[in-house]
Amino acid sequence: MIGTQKNVVRLDELDMGFAEAVAKAGGENISLCIQCGTCSASCPVGTRTALRTRQIIRRVQLGFRDEVLSNKSLWLCTTCSTCTHRCPKDVNPMEILLSVRSLLVEEGQVPRTIMDALEGVYKYGNPWGISRSKRSEWAKDLRVKYVSEGEKVELLYFVGCAPSYDPRTQEVARALVMNLNALGIDFSILGDRESCCGNEIYSLGERGLFEILVKDNLSLFDQYGVSRIITTSPHCFNAFKNRYGIKHLAVQHYTQYLADLIDKEKLKFSKKVEKVVTFQDPCFLGKHNNVYDEPRKIIENIPGVKFLELSMSGGRSVCCEGGGGRMWVDVPGERAAENRVREAVNIGAEILTVACPFCLLTFDDAVKTTGNEGQIQVMDINELVAGAISPRID
Amino acid sequence: MVKAGLIIGGGIAGIQSALDLADQGFKVYLVEKNLSIGGKMAQLDKTFPTLDCAACIMTPKMVEAGRHLNIQLFTYSEIQDIKKDGNIFKVKIIRKPRYVDETRCTGCGVCAQHCPIEVPNEFDEGLGVRKAIYVPFPQAVPLLYTIDKDSCIDCGLCEKLCQAEAIDRQQQPNEVEVEVGAIVVSTGFELFDVRKKEEYGYGIYPNVITGLTLERLLSASGPTGGHVVRPSDGKIPQRVAFVQCVGSRDEKSGNLYCSRVCCMYATKEAILLKEHVPDVDVTIFYMDVRAYGKGFEEFYQRAKQEFGIKYVRGRVAEIVEDPNTQNLFIRAENTETGEILEHEVDMAVLSAGLVSPRDDNFEKILPIPVSDDGFFATLNPKSDPVTTKMEGVFVAGVAESPKDIPDAVIQASAAAMKASSFLKEW
Numbered sequence: 143m144i145g146t147q148k149n150v151v152r153l154d155e156l157d158m159g160f161a162e163a164v165a166k167a168g169g170e171n172i173s174l175c176i177q178c179g180t181c182s183a184s185c186p187v188g189t190r191t192a193l194r195t196r197q198i199i200r201r202v203q204l205g206f207r208d209e210v211l212s213n214k215s216l217w218l219c220t221t222c223s224t225c226t227h228r229c230p231k232d233v234n235p236m237e238i239l240l241s242v243r244s245l246l247v248e249e250g251q252v253p254r255t256i257m258d259a260l261e262g263v264y265k266y267g268n269p270w271g272i273s274r275s276k277r278s279e280w281a282k283d284l285r286v287k288y289v290s291e292g293e294k295v296e297l298l299y300f301v302g303c304a305p306s307y308d309p310r311t312q313e314v315a316r317a318l319v320m321n322l323n324a325l326g327i328d329f330s331i332l333g334d335r336e337s338c339c340g341n342e343i344y345s346l347g348e349r350g351l352f353e354i355l356v357k358d359n360l361s362l363f364d365q366y367g368v369s370r371i372i373t374t375s376p377h378c379f380n381a382f383k384n385r386y387g388i389k390h391l392a393v394q395h396y397t398q399y400l401a402d403l404i405d406k407e408k409l410k411f412s413k414k415v416e417k418v419v420t421f422q423d424p425c426f427l428g429k430h431n432n433v434y435d436e437p438r439k440i441i442e443n444i445p446g447v448k449f450l451e452l453s454m455s456g457g458r459s460v461c462c463e464g465g466g467g468r469m470w471v472d473v474p475g476e477r478a479a480e481n482r483v484r485e486a487v488n489i490g491a492e493i494l495t496v497a498c499p500f501c502l503l504t505f506d507d508a509v510k511t512t513g514n515e516g517q518i519q520v521m522d523i524n525e526l527v528a529g530a531i532s533p534r535i536d
Numbered sequence: 537m538v539k540a541g542l543i544i545g546g547g548i549a550g551i552q553s554a555l556d557l558a559d560q561g562f563k564v565y566l567v568e569k570n571l572s573i574g575g576k577m578a579q580l581d582k583t584f585p586t587l588d589c590a591a592c593i594m595t596p597k598m599v600e601a602g603r604h605l606n607i608q609l610f611t612y613s614e615i616q617d618i619k620k621d622g623n624i625f626k627v628k629i630i631r632k633p634r635y636v637d638e639t640r641c642t643g644c645g646v647c648a649q650h651c652p653i654e655v656p657n658e659f660d661e662g663l664g665v666r667k668a669i670y671v672p673f674p675q676a677v678p679l680l681y682t683i684d685k686d687s688c689i690d691c692g693l694c695e696k697l698c699q700a701e702a703i704d705r706q707q708q709p710n711e712v713e714v715e716v717g718a719i720v721v722s723t724g725f726e727l728f729d730v731r732k733k734e735e736y737g738y739g740i741y742p743n744v745i746t747g748l749t750l751e752r753l754l755s756a757s758g759p760t761g762g763h764v765v766r767p768s769d770g771k772i773p774q775r776v777a778f779v780q781c782v783g784s785r786d787e788k789s790g791n792l793y794c795s796r797v798c799c800m801y802a803t804k805e806a807i808l809l810k811e812h813v814p815d816v817d818v819t820i821f822y823m824d825v826r827a828y829g830k831g832f833e834e835f836y837q838r839a840k841q842e843f844g845i846k847y848v849r850g851r852v853a854e855i856v857e858d859p860n861t862q863n864l865f866i867r868a869e870n871t872e873t874g875e876i877l878e879h880e881v882d883m884a885v886l887s888a889g890l891v892s893p894r895d896d897n898f899e900k901i902l903p904i905p906v907s908d909d910g911f912f913a914t915l916n917p918k919s920d921p922v923t924t925k926m927e928g929v930f931v932a933g934v935a936e937s938p939k940d941i942p943d944a945v946i947q948a949s950a951a952a953m954k955a956s957s958f959l960k961e962w
Contacts (some may be wrong), residue, residue, distance in 0.1 A: 146601040150708055177824060177871055178823045178850070178871070179849075179850040179853075179868060179869035179871040180849055180851045180852075180853045180869075181853075181874055182734075182853075182869035182871075182874075182876060183850065183851075183852070183853035183854070183867050183868045183869040183877075184853040184854060184867075187878050188869075188876055189867075189878070194874050194876075196869060196871060219590055227788075228735065228788065228853060229787075229788075230781070230785055230789075230851070231787060231788045232786060232788075384751035417940070453857075453859070454856070456734070457734055457735075458734060458735055458854070499609075
């Protein structure tokens with residue numbers, strides 16, 4: 143009898159409530175999608191996995207709730223936003239994937255490794271679940287001011303979780319502090335009071351925990367009279383600038399801050415760095431926030447540096463695959479970072495500079511796994527600056 | 537009322553309007569900023585869906601416009617000012633100096649033969665060369681030589697050799713004032729600047745070209761005599777990809793509209809490519825195939841069946857060059873199968889969209905309302921698609937919105953009809 147066949151889909155049986163829920167959770171432009179496939183083909187992960195962003199969007203539009211929610215490849219997205227950057231209809235495919243993740247989190251359907259990271263942030267303010275009391279150990283023998291009651295904060299250096307706890311990235315935080323001290327800048331850090339900014343928490347779909355982090359961080363900023371913030375990580379920069387929904391805070395990534403100082407002739411370099419240097423545009427500076435020139439301004443101002451661009455740089459930069467929760471979700475096979483390292487070596491670069499802790503960690507790893515130790519060094523721009531900076535003489 | 541009309545822009549639409557008005561007995565001034573009338577159509581090899589040679593169908597009209605007793609051509613000229621005095625448009629036209637006396641030049645070409653300076657040829661989209669004294673293309677109307685002062689080294693050889701004594705290196709711009717009762721604007725289009733789509737690598741990867749450049753490569757009168765060779769090494773490409781919707785239907789480019797002709801011009805160019813290189817493998821990467829016009833669907837079927845052109849439904853996300861071979865990898869999702877393709881080709885052709893020519897000056901002189909798509913607006917897109925809000929001003933061709941040659945000709949005749957009614961009213 144017509145209308146009762148098993149393999150035939152009846153449009154009136156599709157779950158349009160699901161489509162609406164996704165649209166409400168951030169995918170408002172989902173109806174504009176014309177299924178051109180730009181998103182799927184732009185995805186750095188799609189080329190080597192089953193992640194097909196376009197197809198997920200279509201299934202959401204059609205209300206195939208169960209099929210979409212059981213798609214494991216949803217957790218592979220790195221939030222590089224190349225899809226959103228290129229979508230001809232401004233559908234914002236990345237945001238749709240994150241909306242679906244939020245529905246998965248509501249149902250408790252989250253991979254184990256991600257669950258651990260979320261719990262760590264909830265209990266200890268960082269995804270590794272390391273004690274709060276160890277958060278500012280990296281700074282213990284440095285000249286650093288901690289926020290204190292009654293004293294207005296001139297400039298807050300928001301360190302971030304990776305630079306606080308990861309040994310390699312701690313060196314970046316140290317370098318940034320040394321640079322700020324060399325320039326005589328008045329800044330403070332939150333110390334053990336600092337909690338995760340929540341950018342990856344939002345990306346993982348844990349909106350509830352994200353709201354808690356926003357509330358806690360904003361009241362901290364309020365408490366200490368914070369109005370200006372610089373961050374180590376472009377992810378934290380993105381969270382404060384775009385996700386927190388606040389306008390009264392002036393937020394900059396450290397590269398913007400240092401580039402400003404160069405413009406004002408307050409940051410000068412006295413030592414030469416005679417190296418061939420290239421740069422990886424972080425997704426959260428470049429594609430997400432249109433910041434491309436500032437990191438280059440800093441690098442190219444350092445005397446002795448010969449700067450070379452990677453073939454796909456700027457808006458075409460290839461994600462290191464560290465963001466969007468990918469620090470806690472592995473995909474077998476070669477990470478994009480390995481290809482990037484090989485390319486950097488091929489063009490003759492001696493230093494591959496980065497401006498993001500995730501890039502730093504994935505590239506450091508990739509240098510080892512591609513057998514390029516000794517061939518090329520991965521350095522954060524702060525470390526490059528620290529080696530060349532001209533200290534302010536009072 | 538003056539029984540005369542001004543046509544601004546001498547492409548196919550402007551020429552058609554000029555002929556139609558002139559045939560009715562009106563005096564027509566046809567102003568064209570380039571050296572010759574003909575516009576973009578003159579650069580095309582063949583036209584869809586008939587594969588008629590563009591020059592063959594256009595040159596008779598060009599010549600007719602050039603010799604029509606009622607048409608006065610102002611080429612290499614621009615409108616400086618238009619003032620309305622009652623019903624009369626007082627138009628100031630600036631005629632740029634050719635440094636060649638047009639009353640003496642016979643178009644013999646001896647000057648260009650001996651000119652020592654070669655520069656990239658604009659008509660051939662920068663491929664091939666022309667001399668500092670030149671005609672833009674052999675069928676130019678008027679057939680007059682012009683000195684490009686920016687490239688000329690003043691060696692004086694042309695002056696020595698010209699038997700007609702036509703060289704006038706001291707020539708000055710010349711201002712002319714005319715009075716007309718009606719104006720038809722047919723200023724055409726520019727191609728979308730494909731460098732803005734950085735992910736396609738145009739301008740960085742030599743073997744990424746635009747459809748208009750391919751027209752020149754396909755043309756027997758083009759820079760390679762009709763031999764399709766790729767820019768990096770002059771080899772004949774064996775695998776070619778067409779990338780559709782470049783700068784059209786795209787929020788990121790700022791052009792939301794469909795450019796209407798690219799599906800068909802890519803199909804046409806693909807077929808011509810197969811005629812030139814029978815073993816070539818051609819794939820067109822599209823979002824939709826818009827084959828709406830008379831003979832279009834049949835043409836599309838021919839392309840697939842007779843010529844083996846492949847069509848893949850997937851918008852190209854990125855083009856990546858292999859630095860060793862300078863071949864290109866086209867990255868797209870085949871949306872019909874869900875496969876991500878990295879299709880290697882020798883040459884990639886970007887089907888660039890049509891955009892309104894940027895000219896802030898012109899907008900000050902003739903402030904015709906413009907639609908959201910950047911092209912001129914008319915009183916009503918349905919019931920009056922040629923009359924603008926400015927009294928006595930009409931629009932025809934792509935100046936009003938992207939369209940193909942048949943539609944441009946139709947609209948041009950319509951605009952001429954409206955203009956002539958307007959002129960007869962008074």
